[in-house]
Amino acid sequence: MTLEERASKALFEAEKAGAYQGIMNCVAAHLYSYRAQAQQNEIDVYWSNRHDEISYWDNNGYEAIRNFFVVTNGENMRKRKLELIHRFHPEVTVCKENEGMGDMVAKGASTPYVVIAEDGQSAKGLWMTPGNCTEVGLDCRPKAAHMHEKLGIVAVKDDDGRWRILKLRTYVEFVTQLPSELLEQGPNQRTCDFDDGKSKQPPMPSAYSIFTKADYYPPMPEAYETWSEATAMVKWNPAETH
16 A cells, blocks of 8 residues: 555544544534423534535424424423423412423434445444433422434535534334332432541432423533633633532
């Protein structure tokens, strides 16, 4: 192999590594945005600008995806659940600020299998995405289920060089209802107390509540040139709290 051929191969492998990271970030952005109920931000930032080609399930094109993903399964669902909570708890006001109560979906991605096109302009991948869905039931009591899904994605390198989602589809394998006792447990307790009076321990998680809201924090990392406190996605100053 000539020096030129070796250089060409090395460049191609470097581009493949960038493509791999690009499609992995697409998956992470989708799952994190869905967890944070930030569907509009997701399709505007992390989906390809080839609006006529993008598809989610059998919804093709930007407007069809927005109606399915953002409006029907996002905004409208959040409003319906908030109205349900309000009927049982009149002290909870039906307003934009409270939308998102009663819905908590958290999924992770594992076993990635990614194939990158020879031209380096697209990539296909398949993941297992197990997770939990906790929401308010029609009786205004919390209910939860464990779900196991597969996630298939086609990502493309857009004109600006960024990798974004072009096609996405989920394949639900099974859903298992979880016992209500798991929802009624209080915060977990540490088996040992390591507090020496000097260190700051992270807060313990609370039990799920129908009033729990997902939030978009910490935000997804954005491109930056060099580290500084001003560009931090997480506030490191103990005086600053979320």
